[in-house]
Amino acid sequence: MSQKGYPTSSIEATGRRLRWLAKNCNLNDSVAVNTCIAAHKVADSYKRNLARAYSYYVKVNALMWEKPRYKPVKRMPKVPTTEAVNRIISRASWRYATVFSVLRDTGMMPEELHKTALRDIDLERGTINAPGLKGHLPRTLKLQGSTLAMLRRYLSESPREYPFPTWKQAYEAWRRFRNDLAKKLSDPSLKTIRLYDLRHYFGTMLYHKTKDILYTKQQMGHQKIETTLIYAQLINFGEDEWTARTAKTLEEATKLVEAGFEYVTDMEGVKIFKKHK
DSSP states (O other), rough: TTTTTHHHHHHHHHHHHHHHHHHOOOOOOOOHHHHHHHHHOOHHHHHHHHHHHHHHHHHTTTTOOOOOOOOOOOOOOOOHHHHHHHHHHSSSOOOHHHHHHHHHHOOOOHHHHHHHOOGGGGGTTTTTEEEOOTOOEOOOOOOOOHHHHHHHHHHHHOOOOSOOOOHHHHHHHHHHHHHHHHHHHHGGGGGGGGTTTHHHHHHHHHHHHHHHHHHHHHHHHHHHHHHHHHHHHHHOOOGGGEEEEESHHHHHHHHHHTTOOEEEEEETTTEEEEEEO
């Protein structure tokens, strides 16, 4: 896999799956492996991944094998609310709050962020050049003002060529802070929010704000418009899902815009802004 250019994450995942199979059945007995995979109480998508991992073992060891077919059930992505996302980020340490905020603002995959070099970050323009990984296209993404301020501090204390944590470190940190918040608030629903859901959140909110499916496709790095169309179907915001704020000065209005609020109208001498919960 390494010689064929597979990413480290795919190689490590294949290794984990093969080790699990080795503990539960004889890898040299393909019938026993098929039985083991079929009996494993997991989703068909993971059974397919186990079968794919075993296919490498079969090829290397010149075994005979009839590969089973598993068709995963397609589900719509879960999009967390702005309030839930920001609560989890606020619970994190300042370093990981920076990492999570960048992922929220850009929709990058954690592995894409890890492969982002210092030279790919423009602090003056507030942009990041995201590398295209796992079939995604490279793209330039904009950060919110508050996230940019956090990133300046982060980079001043971590001036490495590749300053961001690995995808595994990011996932583990997210689970730790998320679960800690869920326990504190006695809200088990928070545990269902994955780090990857920040990407779904980005795509959904971007399409809602722009109503431009081609722009959303470009910012998500999708190669096929069909993939992006999913985010158009996820938009179903009700009137009760808005948070309203007012601003009397330019400074107040600027802070609201940087926090993701959008201008609505002027009334009684103040400007009214709104943002989804």
